[in-house]
Amino acid sequence: MENMKSLADQLRQELTKPTDKQVKKQRKAEKKFEAAILDAILAFDTSPNKSxxxxxxxxxxxxxxxxxxxxxxxxxxxxxxxxxxxxxxxxxxxxxxxxxxxxxxxx
Incomplete structure (x- = not known):
């Protein structure tokens, strides 16, 4: 009896799950921003700095x-x-x- 779910419960559960496409898009956008700032920091040359x-x-x-x-x-x-x-x-x-x-x- 505990494992039986109503149709409404099943629909609620499905609606709250993010789709794989949404998750992938969010991760790609975050990685692009992270990569841009991280690339700029990595490319920054401090070798001529003496002070x-x-x-x-x-x-x-x-x-x-x-x-x-x-x-x-x-x-x-x-x-x-x-x-x-x-x-x-x-x-x-x-x-x-x-x-x-x-x-x-x-x-």
Missing amino acids: MVHVRFDEKTVRTMNQFKMATSVDVSKLVAFAVKHLLETQPELKTIIKHFIQNNDL
Whole structure:
């Protein structure tokens, strides 16, 4: 008796299951985005960089960066260098603030 299901129960169960096509499409879209950013990080060249900066992060961020390193074999310093360069390139107002500071300092 417990194994008997009404037609409505069977339909509900079928409707809640995602189709294989939907799952595959979602995974492909996620992989494309992941691949694009990961490819950009992997292609980022830090070999000409000689300057070092000591940076402090909260524990959660450090844990996340270390997990990223284990998952992708990307060094944390390379990740941080890429992130800072990307931030400065995508947020031009930061460069404007620096330019204004330099101009005001020279006077």
